[in-house]
Every structure is written in structure tokens, then in C-alpha cells.
Amino acid sequence: MDFVLYGLTGFVILxxxxxxxxxxxxxxxxxxxxVGLGLSxxxxxxxxxxxxxxxxxVEVIVVTVLIRAASRVPAETxxxxxxxxxxxxxxxxxxxxxxxxxxxxxxLPAFGTQRxxxxxxxxxxxxxxxxxxxxxxxxxxxxRAYDTLGEATVILTxxxxxxxxxxxxxxxxxKSHV
Amino acid sequence: xxxxQGMSIVVRVVTRWLLGLILIFGLAVxxxxxxxxGGGFAGGTIVACGFVLAILAFGxxxxxxxxxxxxxxxxxxxxxxxxxxxxxxxxxxxxxLQQWAARGDAFTLGSAPSIVLLNLAIxxxxxxxxxxxxxxxxxxxxxxxxxxxxxxKGADA
Numbered sequence: 001m002d003f004v005l006y007g008l009t010g011f012v013i014l015x016x017x018x019x020x021x022x023x024x025x026x027x028x029x030x031x032x033x034x035v036g037l038g039l040s041x042x043x044x045x046x047x048x049x050x051x052x053x054x055x056x057x058v059e060v061i062v063v064t065v066l067i068r069a070a071s072r073v074p075a076e077t078x079x080x081x082x083x084x085x086x087x088x089x090x091x092x093x094x095x096x097x098x099x100x101x102x103x104x105x106x107x108l109p110a111f112g113t114q115r116x117x118x119x120x121x122x123x124x125x126x127x128x129x130x131x132x133x134x135x136x137x138x139x140x141x142x143x144r145a146y147d148t149l150g151e152a153t154v155i156l157t158x159x160x161x162x163x164x165x166x167x168x169x170x171x172x173x174x175k176s177h178v
Numbered sequence: 179x180x181x182x183q184g185m186s187i188v189v190r191v192v193t194r195w196l197l198g199l200i201l202i203f204g205l206a207v208x209x210x211x212x213x214x215x216g217g218g219f220a221g222g223t224i225v226a227c228g229f230v231l232a233i234l235a236f237g238x239x240x241x242x243x244x245x246x247x248x249x250x251x252x253x254x255x256x257x258x259x260x261x262x263x264x265x266x267x268x269x270x271x272x273x274x275l276q277q278w279a280a281r282g283d284a285f286t287l288g289s290a291p292s293i294v295l296l297n298l299a300i301x302x303x304x305x306x307x308x309x310x311x312x313x314x315x316x317x318x319x320x321x322x323x324x325x326x327x328x329x330x331k332g333a334d335a
Contacts, residue, residue, distance in 0.1 A: 049215035053207070057223040064230055065312050131281040131290035132212035140217065141293045145275040148296075149265060152303055156258045159307040163251055166314040 005045055012038040025070040033063040050136045184237035193235040197242065200228035208301040212293045213285065218300025225305035230312050238316065250310035257303030264295050 012035050019031035036059030043052040109115055122143065123135060132138035140148050184190060208221025232243035268276035279295070282288030 050217065050220070053216055053220045054223070057220055057227060061223055061227050061230060061308055061312070064227075064234075065315055068234075068312075069315055127284065130277065130293065131284060132293050133285050133289070134212050134214060134217075136215070137212045137217050137293060137297070138290075141212075141296045142275075142277060142290075145265070145296070148300070149261065149275070152258055152261050152300060155304060155307050156254065159251070159254055159310050162311050163314050 005042065008038055008042050008045070012042070026067065029063060029066040029070050032066070033059060036063070050134070184240070185235050189235045193231055197228055197232055200231070201225055204228065204305070205301070208297045209294060210287070211297045212290050213287070218297035219304050221297070222301040222304030222306075223308060225301065226308035226312070229305075229309050233313065233316060238313075243313075246306075246309060247313045250306045250313060253302055253306035254310055257299050257301075257306060260299040261296060261303060264292065264299055268292075 015031050015034040015038060019028045019035060022028040022031055036055060040052045040055035040059065043049075043055055114120070122139060126135045126138040126143070127133050130138040130142040132142065204221045204224030204227075206221075207216035207224060208218045211217030211221065229243050229246045232241050233247070235241070236243060238244065238247070265275045267278050268274050271278040277290065277292040279291035281290055287294065
């Protein structure tokens, strides 16, 4: 189980590196899709089907939209500036970051240990108090419904912003087109 | 342009068969979100995916996708306002966002009606919102080509 998890995580990391390094925009978008789908399997293995479902469907629609957008953009990217100093500095920074992360992870409790008493209270009481058998929904739409309200506001704002930026250039002139 | 006429007849026929099932599946994921994994966000995204499929298969100006395009931003706003209205209805039970509807037996659809309604509001919001984003990008690209130069001149003047 751990083995599968580590393998999948490594796969996701490889996918994200590939997405960064791909020359063609379309290939990068497909690599992003690989990252998202691998991540959803990780969530599923960790016992979070709600997140896994959301991850899959969001990934599908995002990759569709990105492919649609990427297929129109001319496939040319600025050549990456590389040099020995740059590469060495990057590698050094990456090593330092990995060392710090490893040191930080040593201090964390072991993976999967139960440390939080409030979480246990929610698991025991949620169904009885809210009537929702799915504890995730019980928390999202009852105990922490304010968070969900804020989330909905964020999405509404994002959509309004996107529609304002991407609106048709001359709507009044070509009403017949709509 | 290939977009305005959509994809081949095979894709269009399969889409016609599948679209209803996709929408029902999205609705079910949202409706039973309080009993099984899923919820309004996942269900809404599935519904949006269905309409995106319709747009890609039938083209931007025909089929169920075109109808939804016209109403997407309105439905998005209606979903958000419905969520807010349901939240305010909670005052009838004492507090903002409190469950106000009478609860039925555990593990049935009616076990938490307020949560079901909130999930449906989120379904409307997320489905219409994501689809509005997609159609803005898709239709922007579609209409941008012929009159980009024209509109840019207009903006400068």
C-alpha cells in the first residue's frame, strides 16, 4: 500500500516536471492532466473518495478547457536561458530545500496517526446531529457552512471576473450572432 | 471553421445518447451528496462537463449547449443567490445557515433536506459557473479571429 502510494507520488512529481519542461503547450497540458489524475488515485488510496471524485471531474474539465485554449495559441515558447552557473545554483538550492524538508518531516507525527480530538468528535456525532451520513458533507454544509458560502462567493467572483475580461469584443454591433 | 459545425456524426449521435445520462449522473451525485461521496461541487462539475461535451460535439450555435450558453451566467447568479436565500432561511430555525427543514429518517434522502437543497444550489452555481467560464473562452476564441483587428481599432479610437 505504501509502495503504491510512493510510486504514484513519484509519478505525479515526474508529471509536473514534464509539464514544466515540455516545449509544446499541448503536451504540457496533457502532462498536467496526468498529474491531476495521479493525484486523484492518491486521494482514493488515502480513503478520501469525496476529494478523489472532485479532483477527477475538475481535472477533466480543466484539461478540456486548456486543450481547447492551447490548440489556438501558436506553439512557440521563448528559449530557456541556461548556463553552468544557473544550473549549479538551481541544483544547490534544490538540495538545500530537500534537506530542510526532510528535517521538517522528521518532526511530524507518523503518517496516519490520530492526533486530533475534535476530528474524532465530528466523526462520532456528525450523522446524528446533522442527519447526513456522509461526514464530509455534514462538515461542509452544516458545521463549516460559512466556509462553503465563502467558497461559492469565490467561484462567483472568479466567473464574473472571467466573463468581464473575456466578453465578446463588440456585442452591440453583432447582436444577430448570439 | 470546424467549431461552428461541431464534430463527426459518430460523436454527435453518441453525445445525444449520453448527454441525458451524464446530466442525470451529475444530478444524482449532488442529490445524494449527504449519503454517498460526492456533493454539489462534484455534481455541478459533471453537469458542466456534459454541456461542454455538447458544445464540442454540436458546435457553439446548435444543440442543448447553445441554449445553456445563453443562460449560464444568469443561472450562475441564481445558484449563488439560492445558496444565500437558503442560508438566510436558517434564521427560521435560529441562526444563519442553521438546518431549518424537518429531518426525516437517517440514511434516507430526506434525512437532511436543508443539506440536499444547499447541494442543489451549489450544483446550479458550480455547473453554470464552470460552463460560463468554458463558453467565454471557447466563444471568445471563436469570434476573436474575424474581428480582432476591427475591435482593436475601435478600442484605440
